[in-house]
Each structure stands twice: as C-alpha cells, then as structure tokens.
Amino acid sequence: MSARPGIYVTAEEYLAAEREAEFKSEYYDGEVFAMSGASRAHNLLVSNLITGLGNRLGDTCNVFPSDMRVHIPANGLYTFPDVSVVCGEEQYLDDAHLDTLLNPVVLLEVISISTGKNDRGSKFMFYKSIASLQHYVLVDSQRVVVGMHSRTSDGAWLYQEVEGLATTLLLPALNVALPLAELYRKVALPS
Structure with missing residues (x-):
C-alpha cells in the first residue's frame, strides 16, 4: 500500500x-x-479458503472475498481483508450500498514477504477492536503455516499456529475444521 x-x-x-x-x-x-495485486499462490490460497469455508458453513454464515470492504468504527479504518466471514444478521455501514461490512466473525489474510509485517502487526491491532471478531487468521503463502488469534471469553487474545499438510485449522467460532492439505491444494511453495 x-x-x-x-x-x-x-x-x-x-x-x-x-x-x-x-x-x-x-x-x-x-x-x-x-x-x-496478488500472486498466484495468494489467489489460490484465497480461493481455497473461500471454497473450504463456504462448503462447510452452508447457509449458516456468509463468506466474502476481498471485494467486501470492512469498516472498523473504533479506529476509522476501511480495509479489504482477503476473506471475511459473517454469521447471523449482517451489519453494514449506514447507507444503501451494502458494500461495507461492520460485524465479521472471522477475518483471514494471506501473508507474503511484503505484507507479513503489516498483517501480523498493525492490521491485527486494528482488527481486534471489532466487537464481533472471534478469529483473525494469517495464512502464510511461503510455507505451510497458519497462525490464528482467537478472542477468549474474558476478551483477551490467544495466538496459536498449525504447521504442515497433515494438520488442521480449527475455527471454534464457526464450528469448522479446515485441513491444511486442502487449504494449500495446488499451491507451489518456494523450496
């Protein structure tokens, strides 16, 4: 940016x-x-996330690609996460466009060498002020590693990582398990 x-x-x-x-x-x-713009790996990871989450969630939640803007009123940021998930009644900026979501439950970013520092740092600092947000997921585009910040019942944030194609990303707020082998399908990673 x-x-x-x-x-x-x-x-x-x-x-x-x-x-x-x-x-x-x-x-x-x-x-x-x-x-x-985004790389081939980035686009495949986003596509695999949307497909995997959409197939598992069915009609219970909506999964949006990076064309859905998210606004964070607490700090004024307008941004386009790679993937946004909202469950229940969707809340939008008070206008007729329905293009600026206010209440995502899960936000997912695919990180690269150029975006990693921002996605891990300042974006998380902005995102965690969204009251509805339960998980902030960081999908590495250089290696098979997914990190996740999860809001605990007392409002604190817990970070955990899963690594390797044999592992599974668990998203308790969505009651979803997403195998990393499926998430990284067709993604050619640097050796």
Whole structure:
C-alpha cells in the first residue's frame, strides 16, 4: 500500500471515489492507500479458503472475498481483508450500498514477504477492536503455516499456529475444521 502524500481525504470522499474506482484502496486517518495485486499462490490460497469455508458453513454464515470492504468504527479504518466471514444478521455501514461490512466473525489474510509485517502487526491491532471478531487468521503463502488469534471469553487474545499438510485449522467460532492439505491444494511453495 502507498498513500498519496499531503492530501487529506474525508471518509465520505473516500467511499464516493472508491465506489467508482477501477482498483481498490484502503483508508485510514485521512489517507488513501492503493492496494497492490496478488500472486498466484495468494489467489489460490484465497480461493481455497473461500471454497473450504463456504462448503462447510452452508447457509449458516456468509463468506466474502476481498471485494467486501470492512469498516472498523473504533479506529476509522476501511480495509479489504482477503476473506471475511459473517454469521447471523449482517451489519453494514449506514447507507444503501451494502458494500461495507461492520460485524465479521472471522477475518483471514494471506501473508507474503511484503505484507507479513503489516498483517501480523498493525492490521491485527486494528482488527481486534471489532466487537464481533472471534478469529483473525494469517495464512502464510511461503510455507505451510497458519497462525490464528482467537478472542477468549474474558476478551483477551490467544495466538496459536498449525504447521504442515497433515494438520488442521480449527475455527471454534464457526464450528469448522479446515485441513491444511486442502487449504494449500495446488499451491507451489518456494523450496
């Protein structure tokens, strides 16, 4: 992501421009950040996540790809997670567009060398203020490792990792188990 320096943009201006734009941008604190494209591995991992979760959840929840914007009112961030899951009644920004989700239960990001630091650090700091969020999942695109932050009953966050094709990612908030062999299907990883 990169910002346009020196130009303050209101959230309303950002949303109006974003809805007409040919490419996606994120917004935070008056700045608009263009999003870069994704690699083959990234796209396959996102596709496998959407398929795996969608098939397991059926009609109980909705799984959205990265075109669903998420807004975090507590800190003002507008962002496009790689995959968002919402269960129950969906809540959107108070407008007629239904393109800015407010209450995801699970957010998933596929991380690369260039995005890993941001996804592990500042994005998690922003995401954890979403009251409905139960799991924040980080899928590594360079090796078979998935990390997950989970909200505990007392509001704290617990981090755990699963590694290797023989393991399974458990998402208790969704009552879903996703085998990493399925998640990394067809993904060619660096040796």
